[in-house]
Amino acid sequence: MRTRVFLVDDHELIRAGIRAALADAVEIVGEADEVDAAIAMILERRPDVVLLDVHLPGGGGRAVLAGVHAVDPAIPFLALSVSDAPEDVIALVRAGARGYVTKTIGAADLADAVRTVAGGDVVFSPRLAGFVLDAFRNLPPGTSEDPELESLTPRERQVLRLIARGYSYRDVGTELSVSVKTVESHVSAVLRKLQLSSRHELTHWAHERRLL
Amino acid sequence: MRTRVFLVDDHELIRAGIRAALADAVEIVGEADEVDAAIAMILERRPDVVLLDVHLPGGGGRAVLAGVHAVDPAIPFLALSVSDAPEDVIALVRAGARGYVTKTIGAADLADAVRTVAGGDVVFSPRLAGFVLDAFRNLPPGTSEDPELESLTPRERQVLRLIARGYSYRDVGTELSVSVKTVESHVSAVLRKLQLSSRHELTHWAHERRLL
DNA sequence: GGATCCCTCGGGGATGCCCCCGAGGACGCC
DNA sequence: GGCGTCCTCGGGGGCATCCCCGAGGGATCC
Numbered sequence: 001m002r003t004r005v006f007l008v009d010d011h012e013l014i015r016a017g018i019r020a021a022l023a024d025a026v027e028i029v030g031e032a033d034e035v036d037a038a039i040a041m042i043l044e045r046r047p048d049v050v051l052l053d054v055h056l057p058g059g060g061g062r063a064v065l066a067g068v069h070a071v072d073p074a075i076p077f078l079a080l081s082v083s084d085a086p087e088d089v090i091a092l093v094r095a096g097a098r099g100y101v102t103k104t105i106g107a108a109d110l111a112d113a114v115r116t117v118a119g120g121d122v123v124f125s126p127r128l129a130g131f132v133l134d135a136f137r138n139l140p141p142g143t144s145e146d147p148e149l150e151s152l153t154p155r156e157r158q159v160l161r162l163i164a165r166g167y168s169y170r171d172v173g174t175e176l177s178v179s180v181k182t183v184e185s186h187v188s189a190v191l192r193k194l195q196l197s198s199r200h201e202l203t204h205w206a207h208e209r210r211l212l
Numbered sequence: 213m214r215t216r217v218f219l220v221d222d223h224e225l226i227r228a229g230i231r232a233a234l235a236d237a238v239e240i241v242g243e244a245d246e247v248d249a250a251i252a253m254i255l256e257r258r259p260d261v262v263l264l265d266v267h268l269p270g271g272g273g274r275a276v277l278a279g280v281h282a283v284d285p286a287i288p289f290l291a292l293s294v295s296d297a298p299e300d301v302i303a304l305v306r307a308g309a310r311g312y313v314t315k316t317i318g319a320a321d322l323a324d325a326v327r328t329v330a331g332g333d334v335v336f337s338p339r340l341a342g343f344v345l346d347a348f349r350n351l352p353p354g355t356s357e358d359p360e361l362e363s364l365t366p367r368e369r370q371v372l373r374l375i376a377r378g379y380s381y382r383d384v385g386t387e388l389s390v391s392v393k394t395v396e397s398h399v400s401a402v403l404r405k406l407q408l409s410s411r412h413e414l415t416h417w418a419h420e421r422r423l424l
Numbered sequence: 425g426g427a428t429c430c431c432t433c434g435g436g437g438a439t440g441c442c443c444c445c446g447a448g449g450a451c452g453c454c
Numbered sequence: 455g456g457c458g459t460c461c462t463c464g465g466g467g468g469c470a471t472c473c474c475c476g477a478g479g480g481a482t483c484c
Contacts, residue, residue, distance in 0.1 A: 011315040014324070017229025103223040110225070124478095153460060166412040168440070180440095181463050188442065199441070200378045203415075365430065380470070384478070392470095393433050400472065410440095 003118045006033040008038045008064055009080070014103070018051065018080075021107030026114055038062040039067035042075065052097070054081035062095045069096050078117045110191040149209070151193050163199055164206035167174035215330045218259035220276055221292070222251045226315070227368040230263065230292075233319030238326055251279035253271045254287065254364035264309070266293035281308050290329045359401040361421070363405050372396040375411055 001210045003026040008031045009015050029045050032038035042050055049075075049143055050068070054061040065077050099117045101110065101198040152160065169183045176183070187199070196202055215238040221227050223244045223261055231240055241257050244250035254262055255275075262280070266273040277289050286312040311329045313322065364372065374384045381395045388395070401412065 013229040013233060013315050014226060014320050015229070016232045016319060017225040017227070020228050021225060021230040103225045106224050107228060155461065157446090166410075166416060169442095170440080178461085179463060182461075183467095184442070185462080191442080200415075203412075204378065367431065381472095382470085390431085391433060393435095394431075396472070397432080403472080409472090 002027040002197075003115055004029045004048045005044075005114055006042050006045060006050045007034075008042075008050060009053035009059070011053075012035065014053070017108070019189075021110055022114065025111035035063045035067070038064045042068050043071055046072075046075065048076075049112065049114050050075060050077045052077050053077050054079055065095045065097060076115060076117050119147050152190060156186050156190050158185060160202065160206060163187060163190075164203045166203070214239045215327055216241045216257075216260045217326055218250075218257060219247075219253075219263045220255050220262060221265040222246065223265075226265070230322070233322055234326065237323035239292050247275045247279070250276045254280050255283055258284075260285065260288075262287060262289045262325050264289050265292055277307045277309060290325060290330050290380050333353045334374065335422070364402060368398050368405075370412065371395060372402050375399060376400075378415075405411060 004028045004038045005022065005028050006031070007018055007028060008014050009018070009031075012033070013113045015031055015033075022028065029047050030041050033168045044134055050064075052061045052064060059077060061081075068075055068077075073096065077096065078101065080101040081100070081102055092110060101113050105113070149157070156177065160171055162175060167175065169180050170189070187202075191197065191202065194202070194205060196205060217234065217238045217240050219227050219230055219242070221230070221243075224245070227243055227245075234240065241259050242253050244253055262276075264273045264276060273291060273293075275410065280287055280289075284361060285308065289308065290311040290313065291309045293312070293314055311325060313325050317325070361369070370388065371384055374387060379387065381392050381399070384395045385392045399414075401413075403409060406414070406417060408417060
């Protein structure tokens, strides 16, 4: 019996490419181009594997994964992305994806990856495999989030976001209804904990981690 | 006679999707996944249209366009991108592209767009058409560059780039071998001409226009 | 020789950023 | 009750940023 695959990607051209690549190897049981429809159809059709684009509008691929797994965590997801940024990989795997491949993959390799995930195994592109192993080795289960971001208090993260967006200390104070001195305290703590030395580096740091 | 199309995209899956979408409508005379090979093959095979991904590694789609047009400016390019950011559109059109569509386009529309460009016309996605017209209306032919950037002197642009990269006034002064006061003068002039009020906004402005 | 830019600098000042110091109140944990 | 963490806020100081003012030298154009 052929592997039953569901496709989620907002680009018709890419879905067509995947269909063409997998047509001989698996059975495509459905497609969706946005979050809500994807969740509903996946739960209805129960595919063996969901092939999921990471960068969906309306919440991203993670929203689809979370929505489906809230009802049935047994349906395996294979994430497909143009990005191989570590943040994206980590986020998807922590959300429950059983694999992550980039769109540079060839048709034959993609078919193999789909069958592997359907069989219960885990798949990563060679360039990502080493990174993923590093990231999860020595981490107690249940640990999530970036360890540096983890060290910040809730208030500090709130201030961090506003500062990274270009707010002045005074603006942040007004926005959060506290004094400028309090904002200074939080920024100071953030800079110390992240080992940075100016709000400019902070902005750069936040952008790198997509915290906006 | 069928339109002869050349494909440039670093993602095998996307090329496969485009092949599948266009197979009945045009003839694919070649493909490439990186800049140098693309230039060489396009100049050799002289397609009626080159379908070009904007975001190529190794210089981007603009490098391919520039390389080909340096030898033969008559070969028309249709840019294909996941982005519909104004900066990307402007850059590609100024570089010489005869059209710009996003990957959300369907197969039939893409085939139409390819034939239109091959026929000498210009094609833009509906969401971009209005923007492009606005950008080029009232511009004397031969004018290039952003009018706001245009108003800056060479020295001011140099300072702008360094400031946007996070340099302090003192660092910029050291880098350019002038005093801090001179840097202040230039920054002041830049902020006034661009109608901005802080170096943070300046950084944001520069990033939006990909001036780094 | 003027007129006009551009680049170069200075003084002085208002404000923002970042740090040091200390401190009080709220909350949860043992 | 004590202990720790978090959030709040102040004084004070050093440096950065951004503005005002003026000014000299060099290049270009008429």
